[in-house]
Amino acid sequence: MPELFVSGVALGALAVAAFLAALTRGPALALVYPVSALAAITLGVVDLRVLLAGADVAARLPIGLPGIGLHLRLDSLSAFFGIVINGGVLAASVYGMGFDRAKELTPRVEPLFPLFAAAMNLVLIADDAYAFLFSWELMSLASWALVVARHTDPESRRAAHLYLIMAAIGTAALLFAFGGLAGPAGGYAFDTVRAHPPQPTVAALVLVAALVGCGSKGGLIPLHAWLPLAHPAAPSHVSALMSGVMTKVAIYGFVRIAFDLLGPPIWWWALPPIILGAMTAVLGLLYAVLDRDLKRVLAYSTIENVGVIFVALGLALAFSANGQPEGAAVAMAAALLHVLNHSWFKSLLFLGAGAVLHATGRRDLDGLGGLIHRMPRTAAFFLVGALAISALPPLNGFVSEWLLFQAVIAAPALPQAALHFASPAIGAMLALAAALAAACFVRVYGTAFLGRPRSAEAAGAHDVPLAQQLAMGGLALLCILGGLMGSVLAMALAPVLDKLVGAALPGPGSGPTPFSLIAFDPARSIYDAPVIALFVAIASLTTLVVVHRLSERRTRRGPAWDCGFPDPSPATQYTASSFAQPLRRVYGAAAFAAQETVVMPPPGDMRPARFSVVVVDHLWRVFYAAPGRAVIGLSERLNVLQFLTIRRYLVLMFVTLVILLSIAAVTT
Amino acid sequence: MTRDLVVQFLAQGAQMTLVLLIAPLAVGVVRRVKARLMRRQGPPLLQAYLDLAKLLRKESVIAEGASWLFRSAPYLIFALTWVAAALVPSFASGLMFNWAADVVALVALLGAARALLALAGMDVGTSFGGIGSSREMMIATLAEPAMMLIVLTLAIAAGTTRLAGVADFFIAEPFAVRVSMALSLIALVIVALAENARIPVDNPATHLELTMVHEAMVLEYSGRHLAVIEAAAALKLVLYFSLIVCLFVPFGIAGPDAGIPAFGLGVLAYLAKLLGLAVLLPIGETSVAKMRVFRYPLFVGSAFAAAALAVFLLFVSKGF
Numbered sequence: 003m004p005e006l007f008v009s010g011v012a013l014g015a016l017a018v019a020a021f022l023a024a025l026t027r028g029p030a031l032a033l034v035y036p037v038s039a040l041a042a043i044t045l046g047v048v049d050l051r052v053l054l055a056g057a058d059v060a061a062r063l064p065i066g067l068p069g070i071g072l073h074l075r076l077d078s079l080s081a082f083f084g085i086v087i088n089g090g091v092l093a094a095s096v097y098g099m100g101f102d103r104a105k106e107l108t109p110r111v112e113p114l115f116p117l118f119a120a121a122m123n124l125v126l127i128a129d130d131a132y133a134f135l136f137s138w139e140l141m142s143l144a145s146w147a148l149v150v151a152r153h154t155d156p157e158s159r160r161a162a163h164l165y166l167i168m169a170a171i172g173t174a175a176l177l178f179a180f181g182g183l184a185g186p187a188g189g190y191a192f193d194t195v196r197a198h199p200p201q202p203t204v205a206a207l208v209l210v211a212a213l214v215g216c217g218s219k220g221g222l223i224p225l226h227a228w229l230p231l232a233h234p235a236a237p238s239h240v241s242a243l244m245s246g247v248m249t250k251v252a253i254y255g256f257v258r259i260a261f262d263l264l265g266p267p268i269w270w271w272a273l274p275p276i277i278l279g280a281m282t283a284v285l286g287l288l289y290a291v292l293d294r295d296l297k298r299v300l301a302y303s304t305i306e307n308v309g310v311i312f313v314a315l316g317l318a319l320a321f322s323a324n325g326q327p328e329g330a331a332v333a334m335a336a337a338l339l340h341v342l343n344h345s346w347f348k349s350l351l352f353l354g355a356g357a358v359l360h361a362t363g364r365r366d367l368d369g370l371g372g373l374i375h376r377m378p379r380t381a382a383f384f385l386v387g388a389l390a391i392s393a394l395p396p397l398n399g400f401v402s403e404w405l406l407f408q409a410v411i412a413a414p415a416l417p418q419a420a421l422h423f424a425s426p427a428i429g430a431m432l433a434l435a436a437a438l439a440a441a442c443f444v445r446v447y448g449t450a451f452l453g454r455p456r457s458a459e460a461a462g463a464h465d466v467p468l469a470q471q472l473a474m475g476g477l478a479l480l481c482i483l484g485g486l487m488g489s490v491l492a493m494a495l496a497p498v499l500d501k502l503v504g505a506a507l508p509g510p511g512s513g514p515t516p517f518s519l520i521a522f523d524p525a526r527s528i529y530d531a532p533v534i535a536l537f538v539a540i541a542s543l544t545t546l547v548v549v550h551r552l553s554e555r556r557t558r559r560g561p562a563w564d565c566g567f568p569d570p571s572p573a574t575q576y577t578a579s580s581f582a583q584p585l586r587r588v589y590g591a592a593a594f595a596a597q598e599t600v601v602m603p604p605p606g607d608m609r610p611a612r613f614s615v616v617v618v619d620h621l622w623r624v625f626y627a628a629p630g631r632a633v634i635g636l637s638e639r640l641n642v643l644q645f646l647t648i649r650r651y652l653v654l655m656f657v658t659l660v661i662l663l664s665i666a667a668v669t670t
Numbered sequence: 671m672t673r674d675l676v677v678q679f680l681a682q683g684a685q686m687t688l689v690l691l692i693a694p695l696a697v698g699v700v701r702r703v704k705a706r707l708m709r710r711q712g713p714p715l716l717q718a719y720l721d722l723a724k725l726l727r728k729e730s731v732i733a734e735g736a737s738w739l740f741r742s743a744p745y746l747i748f749a750l751t752w753v754a755a756a757l758v759p760s761f762a763s764g765l766m767f768n769w770a771a772d773v774v775a776l777v778a779l780l781g782a783a784r785a786l787l788a789l790a791g792m793d794v795g796t797s798f799g800g801i802g803s804s805r806e807m808m809i810a811t812l813a814e815p816a817m818m819l820i821v822l823t824l825a826i827a828a829g830t831t832r833l834a835g836v837a838d839f840f841i842a843e844p845f846a847v848r849v850s851m852a853l854s855l856i857a858l859v860i861v862a863l864a865e866n867a868r869i870p871v872d873n874p875a876t877h878l879e880l881t882m883v884h885e886a887m888v889l890e891y892s893g894r895h896l897a898v899i900e901a902a903a904a905l906k907l908v909l910y911f912s913l914i915v916c917l918f919v920p921f922g923i924a925g926p927d928a929g930i931p932a933f934g935l936g937v938l939a940y941l942a943k944l945l946g947l948a949v950l951l952p953i954g955e956t957s958v959a960k961m962r963v964f965r966y967p968l969f970v971g972s973a974f975a976a977a978a979l980a981v982f983l984l985f986v987s988k989g990f
Contacts, residue, residue: 363753374737394782395775407774411825426981427824433818434811440781443805444788448803453795454735514769527831530770553894556729563890564796576800584808588967
């Protein structure tokens, strides 16, 4: 109870900061960031205490719906997601402290920032459907307002429009889900729902609705189209919050419904999240690897990571339904650790993209280059994030990826044919996604930070203020520590895993060292990151020393060799587009009907040759453009109804009344 | 306990030194056999060592636009490959590293080395570096799903992802799952060819050709940096040899609590098997032609098909 009181004070501080900032103009707006940082620290500490103590705290306030009131509860699951969210808010706030007070603050962004942070925290502690949906909508609207902050840009407006529609569809689906959970009795408090889980058919409908509601917020394909438009349109530290953190609130919603409220799972519930998740993982990265906008690439990669998390959640459902809690614990640990890890490296990458945008004014990859020389610190931090998101050891992304692969490898032991035949397909798709992620981030880093500058802005870039470096550096440090201490984090998750799936990972005592991450049992699979990292460090340092001893140590700087014909023009470098060309040739033809055409003028003709690529986004065509056209067509037809005479309106009303009455007569 | 640990540590150290020392020799054997198959005299067997010594003696010329990443990447790539190579049980299955990481981590360590090399290739900002990096990453996206399916087959058969455990299982039950294993072997050989830049995917002996992949990435390296990169490439070749040997012909590997004679026997068996592969590789390489870049998906995709078939046959034979 005192914990919730402290949280309440911190949330209140955020609300007051938002309110006061809405009334102010000018440099005073900068104060929202220290307040948000302090509130995030307070909320995070409370969450950490609750997670480690393992006991729920709950409260009921006499506001909200009459007869229900406002239920609040902070259990280990909410506490874990609270740590994820407040870590992201803290990093974004510290980054915000580095803004130039004279130029970079606007009343369209700063007042909404603490509101957005508070709304996300509220979703986590809501313990009844009304509170949940209210804070969910508050979160959606706050982030929508942040997306439309640069309202003069038509692209921002388009992104915000699409976001609003998708958010409305998502909330409607969640409304339906909670209606199903509450049942005809209308028990909207989560405690009541838990005590009376719905019938299997209703539960299946609720699961689908939850998948639509939470999937649309998280960017699950085919509900993803708004995300790569909206996340990059917001200011970069808000993009970091939306991509790194808000998608996690969506995951939280799904976990809360599917693992907590819906009662014991049935095996086939696992199929929709697994199939959609695996498709999302691969397609998200195929989009990412072909895109040329730095922030949009990051947003597409968020989609991929959400897909990976949904695959892990689906596997956890499958293991749970078959009474294999150890497997469920591995899959769930993979999902939750990936939630944590992704919030760190995606926030880091978006803040890095913000730094690049701030320093150069550009986010098109083909206009950047060579930033490692001009922004050395940002470049170093971004490198950590890029390697971590590519799931490369010994960084944190690999820890969750490793656990997920262990869960996939164990999946053939499940009794249902659909699941064990699916496991190689999922494994292959996840491996493809991991390899594509590496390709994608080598491409991003190689074109933006390495090579030679491709524009005057990139050539004249400078590193960002100290506070922003601090925010990125802190996250980079977390990515490294999270990679080495993955087993410690997995142990801290034990209460959440116990609550959700009834088992936890084997403790550190059963492995060879205290830092061994163990899936199932030590004889089966172990990954010991500190030992591997130590040996890599020793091996590289020894090599360095030995090679320097043995070699001549002479080093000369000279022009690039480039097979003897170095060209001074930076245009001769590989660009992001050319890097993606082999991947587009291999995968694009199937996924996007990509076609390359080269128009060569006849010999002797002095016109330049033309190269063009056509890429078709089938998902947009089928799931967005076609329904959009249908809605517009229908509304144009119905437009006639606007211009009738009063006589006809009266007739229409009469007919409607008769129909309604006859329906009522038939049904009663 | 401490004595045990010391012995383990020494055995592990011996393995790390062993793979490092024989890596250039393996490359030398491959080159020599290949030359003889082409009716050439070929370089001496120890030429790879001499090359490394020569490169170490030369000064290193670094391009003007190169950053710290370019200079530090070779050491990290070498260390990652070396540690990965030390993870594969070569002559004994009970070594220290065998509990530290499994085959999933092994693949990921190689992935980290590959990503660093691709980044280093793009650092100077030349067209050749970019072409190499982009193709390398494309090949990786083709090879990794196949590799994952191979891992899955082995893990289902042996019930573990630890390489030592898999090797122990196949020593105990040599003919457990024959057809699946044969298909997995085919897949692994194709993946190994792609990952090691061998014909038909890449030609390690070519330069100044638009089809090069690995050599294009390391084009800007010289002197000691190039020496380290070349050594890492040799180590990777030995790593894949060891992996094939350990998984598919594990006979002769010393068990978890073997004595010195068993270790000795293990080393001899390992060297013999390595020699066998070092002779087979050039025979294969000289009998096929290098492929065009956009034929790779078909070639590496066949590894994927073979691995997928292996998994499904395993399901059938296990009666799922």
